[in-house]
Amino acid sequence: MVQKVRTSPDDRTIARQIKTAQAVSVLGGIVLSLVSNCFIAATTAIVLWLYNPAISIIVWLAAIILLNLARLIGVIHIKRNRMQENAPETVLSILSVAAFLAGMLWAFAPFLGGGLTTDGANAYIIFIIAGISAGALMQNTAYSLTALLFGGPPLAATLYLLIHQATLMSSVIAADVLLLTVMMVRASTMSQASFIRSQEDRLRAITLAGSLSDANQEIKLSNTQLETLARLDPLTGLGNRALFNAHLHTLVADQDAHPRPIALLIIDLDRFKAINDTMGHGAGDKVLVEVGARLSRLSGPQDRIVRLGGDEFAVIVDGEDAAERAQAIGAGILASAEQPILIHGRPTVVGTSAGLALFPDHGHTAEELFASADIALYAAKEGGRRRLNIFNPDLKAQIDRQRLIETGLAEAIATGGIRVVFQPQVALSDGHIVGFEALLRWSHPTLGPVSPPEVVLAAHALHLSERLTRHIASAAAALIERLPEFGLDDTSVAINVSPREFSSYSLSAMLAPIVAEYGIDPSKLEVEITEEAMLDTVTAGEELARLEQAGYRLAVDDFGMGHSSLAYLVSLRIDRLKIDRSFVTGIAASRQNQALISALIGIGHALHIDIVIEGVENAEEAEVLRMLGCSVVQGYHYGRPMPVEDIPGWIAAHQENGGSLIKALPIR
Numbered sequence: 001m002v003q004k005v006r007t008s009p010d011d012r013t014i015a016r017q018i019k020t021a022q023a024v025s026v027l028g029g030i031v032l033s034l035v036s037n038c039f040i041a042a043t044t045a046i047v048l049w050l051y052n053p054a055i056s057i058i059v060w061l062a063a064i065i066l067l068n069l070a071r072l073i074g075v076i077h078i079k080r081n082r083m084q085e086n087a088p089e090t091v092l093s094i095l096s097v098a099a100f101l102a103g104m105l106w107a108f109a110p111f112l113g114g115g116l117t118t119d120g121a122n123a124y125i126i127f128i129i130a131g132i133s134a135g136a137l138m139q140n141t142a143y144s145l146t147a148l149l150f151g152g153p154p155l156a157a158t159l160y161l162l163i164h165q166a167t168l169m170s171s172v173i174a175a176d177v178l179l180l181t182v183m184m185v186r187a188s189t190m191s192q193a194s195f196i197r198s199q200e201d202r203l204r205a206i207t208l209a210g211s212l213s214d215a216n217q218e219i220k221l222s223n224t225q226l227e228t229l230a231r232l233d234p235l236t237g238l239g240n241r242a243l244f245n246a247h248l249h250t251l252v253a254d255q256d257a258h259p260r261p262i263a264l265l266i267i268d269l270d271r272f273k274a275i276n277d278t279m280g281h282g283a284g285d286k287v288l289v290e291v292g293a294r295l296s297r298l299s300g301p302q303d304r305i306v307r308l309g310g311d312e313f314a315v316i317v318d319g320e321d322a323a324e325r326a327q328a329i330g331a332g333i334l335a336s337a338e339q340p341i342l343i344h345g346r347p348t349v350v351g352t353s354a355g356l357a358l359f360p361d362h363g364h365t366a367e368e369l370f371a372s373a374d375i376a377l378y379a380a381k382e383g384g385r386r387r388l389n390i391f392n393p394d395l396k397a398q399i400d401r402q403r404l405i406e407t408g409l410a411e412a413i414a415t416g417g418i419r420v421v422f423q424p425q426v427a428l429s430d431g432h433i434v435g436f437e438a439l440l441r442w443s444h445p446t447l448g449p450v451s452p453p454e455v456v457l458a459a460h461a462l463h464l465s466e467r468l469t470r471h472i473a474s475a476a477a478a479l480i481e482r483l484p485e486f487g488l489d490d491t492s493v494a495i496n497v498s499p500r501e502f503s504s505y506s507l508s509a510m511l512a513p514i515v516a517e518y519g520i521d522p523s524k525l526e527v528e529i530t531e532e533a534m535l536d537t538v539t540a541g542e543e544l545a546r547l548e549q550a551g552y553r554l555a556v557d558d559f560g561m562g563h564s565s566l567a568y569l570v571s572l573r574i575d576r577l578k579i580d581r582s583f584v585t586g587i588a589a590s591r592q593n594q595a596l597i598s599a600l601i602g603i604g605h606a607l608h609i610d611i612v613i614e615g616v617e618n619a620e621e622a623e624v625l626r627m628l629g630c631s632v633v634q635g636y637h638y639g640r641p642m643p644v645e646d647i648p649g650w651i652a653a654h655q656e657n658g659g660s661l662i663k664a665l666p667i668r
Contacts, residue, residue: 017199019092022195024085026142026146027075027078034071034072041064044128095143099150108157201279201344205283209281212235236293237292252366260318260320261322261323262318263317263326263358264358264370265355266308266314266374267291269287269288269311269350270353283343283348295315303316337386353380353385357369357376358391376389378399379395409455409459409464410467419643422439422479422647423640425612425633428630465504470514477493477525481519482644494555512550523552553576554576555576576609577604577612584597588624614635617635
């Protein structure tokens with residue numbers, strides 16, 4: 001039988017394909033860019049003409065339009081002749097020259113209308129040049145040279161004129177322009193490098209996928225190979241789930257005739273999906289093969305190693321020293337995970353977690369043993385990952401608790417067993433009430449009080465997140481409807497939303513009928529998200545934008561504990577940042593905590609975003625926060641979460657205290 005061998009493309013072929021992808025990407029958005037360029041040039045000319053009419057403005061505008069018309073004709077010619085596929089280097093060179101000519105024309109803009117100043121119409125030029133330069137960067141992430149050639153000349157001209165004026169204002173603006181230029185150059189080159197890497201990964205993944213496809217076609221031609229595939233994983237060469245089930249059941253069934261200990265080790269890769277998503281499935285396959293090879297080196301010839309599926313492996317060990325050998329294998333695979341795997345020339349570290357169960361201590365059947373090992377693995381991942389957990393009854397108790405919570409959750413939501421309580425937020429300046437936060441409480445008939453995180457986790461597992469959030473949002477809307485009765489017309493109510501919910505349903509669509517039913521202003525309802533939601537810039541970003549457009553207030557909860565992007569805080573128009581309680585603990589005696597709080601408050605002030613400090617539990621903390629510039633606080637010092645019927649009494653007591661429970665205390 002002749003084996004077909006698929007060879008990988010050489011570097012020259014890959015480079016050409018990347019150039020083609022760059023040319024296609026640049027051409028894809030150039031027509032819109034040319035139209036926008038003409039429109040911005042026309043509006044700029046009008047502003048300059050109204051401020052200081054001059055024939056040079058008309059000449060400049062005509063030159064811009066003529067050049068863009070020529071560029072448009074050139075683009076049509078390129079696309080019609082498919083030059084981006086046949087001669088991508090030539091196309092990129094033409095586009096770069098055209099971008100440079102356009103940039104040179106825009107470089108004359110600061111000299112029009114009497115020259116660049118820091119006020120009047122000419123100050124508008126600074127804004128326009130910065131905007132078109134940034135726009136060019138966003139439109140040309142695949143090929144940085146066109147953006148730099150277009151944005152470079154006008155930015156350089158602007159810098160020259162600002163520095164030439166030698167005033168304090170012009171110097172400050174020049175520094176800002178220079179910083180923008182540096183950021184543009186860096187972002188542009190990084191975007192191009194990221195584009196090239198993604199294309200390389202895609203091309204290699206396509207090649208690897210083709211190789212695997214060819215191999216599978218050859219395997220299908222042989223009955224012997226088909227029989228082998230029924231018992232082995234084709235990617236790693238290890239046993240598959242069918243072999244695993246057969247072997248484990250055989251060992252357990254053979255205990256009566258030949259009793260001996262059995263140890264089952266289940267290994268799962270940490271955050272493996274991120275590798276597939278960012279580096280391609282070819283990279284993920286390489287990781288799986290390498291992990292399988294490492295397990296083979298760590299295990300003995302009598303041990304059964306299998307790939308259960310996805311990124312999950314198992315090792316079955318039997319014999320007198322099964323427990324010790326299984327623990328050694330588990331510890332070894334965790335240690336080897338610290339050694340990076342080379343993927344496309346880049347070292348990548350892939351962590352692992354492992355769960356271990358022993359027969360007959362942790363299960364008397366194959367199913368029970370597997371369930372125990374799986375519970376141990378779950379505990380290892382929940383406990384921080386990159387660890388080996390051995391099954392114990394406490395782990396099972398935790399799982400049983402979660403199952404009890406899940407069993408009763410739907411009924412609790414439907415019958416009102418999930419209560420909604422509200423904690424006030426007050427201004428430090430005068431103690432007036434600025435808002436409430438809706439929080440859930442549930443006393444399970446068997447388990448007693450269940451923590452909100454447990455409820456949220458169970459709702460997500462049961463796909464009840466939308467029902468739970470609707471229940472809480474309805475209670476919040478009902479309170480908003482009553483707030484004018486309490487003299488709190490301008491007070492808002494916040495609800496917490498788990499970042500997992502953005503991928504399962506549309507929050508904005510769910511809230512719309514609730515707002516309509518209670519006839520409330522959407523701006524009185526605040527949606528609190530954790531920083532984790534801002535990492536998903538596609539799903540979460542789109543949904544947050546819809547909420548913002550609908551008029552809801554947006555808040556970021558536990559700010560400073562995750563990985564928020566300041567760019568998204570600005571673009572999504574976040575209204576509030578809520579600072580986590582951990583920053584408040586010991587703040588009176590901690591200069592470090594005071595400095596952290598001051599920095600976070602400074603970020604909020606710079607972005608015109610309200611800051612709320614959570615977890616203020618005593619007057620000493622409140623006074624320190626007031627002296628640090630904090631404006632709004634929330635915590636037990638002012639009020640515990642309370643049912644809606646207790647709010648009027650709390651308001652009366654709060655007002656009797658003058659609206660403030662703070663006593664002056666020195667900062668230590």
